Amino acid sequence: xxxxxxxxxxxxxxxxxxxxxxxxxxxxxxxxxxxxxxxxxxxxxxxxxxxxxxxxxxxxxxxxxxxxxxxxxxxxxxxxxxxxxxxxxxxxxxxxxxxxxxxxxxxxxxxxxxxxxxxxxxxxxxxxxxxxxxxxxxxxxxxxxxxxx
Numbered sequence: 654x655x656x657x658x659x660x661x662x663x664x665x666x667x668x669x670x671x672x673x674x675x676x677x678x679x680x681x682x683x684x685x686x687x688x689x690x691x692x693x694x695x696x697x698x699x700x701x702x703x704x705x706x707x708x709x710x711x712x713x714x715x716x717x718x719x720x721x722x723x724x725x726x727x728x729x730x731x732x733x734x735x736x737x738x739x740x741x742x743x744x745x746x747x748x749x750x751x752x753x754x755x756x757x758x759x760x761x762x763x764x765x766x767x768x769x770x771x772x773x774x775x776x777x778x779x780x781x782x783x784x785x786x787x788x789x790x791x792x793x794x795x796x797x798x799x800x801x802x
Contacts, residue, residue: 670695671696671697673699674697684786688790721792722796725791725796726792733778733779737778745772748769749769752769
């Protein structure tokens with residue numbers, strides 16, 4: 654076994670990777686299958702009623718794979734949140750500069766001080782299926798590569 658979901662066998666001095674896929678729509682999407690086949694992966698479906706028989710593999714084989722996928726997601730999500738917060742901070746600073754200019758102008762003209770209105774900023778990370786599908790595929794491929802300890 655070389656990483657969860659994948660096995661490697663020696664055949665005439667070259668390795669053939671096998672990927673076992675559940676009937677999860679993200680795994681069986683045509684883009685995913687084409688991507689794997691383009692990289693010479695052999696895709697093998699796991700029958701829907703067979704999952705219970707493979708449960709021990711969840712504890713032994715798939716645990717490391719799932720941990721590596723989670724590690725990839727956490728790193729990606731952390732970077733995305735940092736990026737969203739940086740954008741929000743830039744918008745706020747820009748609004749504060751504009752407010753400072755309006756405030757100085759109002760004081761020079763003897764007008765009442767204007768109200769500061771913080772900008773409305775979307776702080777949501779884009780986790781739509783269209784975006785996540787491609788990221789998930791990248792993470793699966795990265796997680797399938799064996800680690801040397």
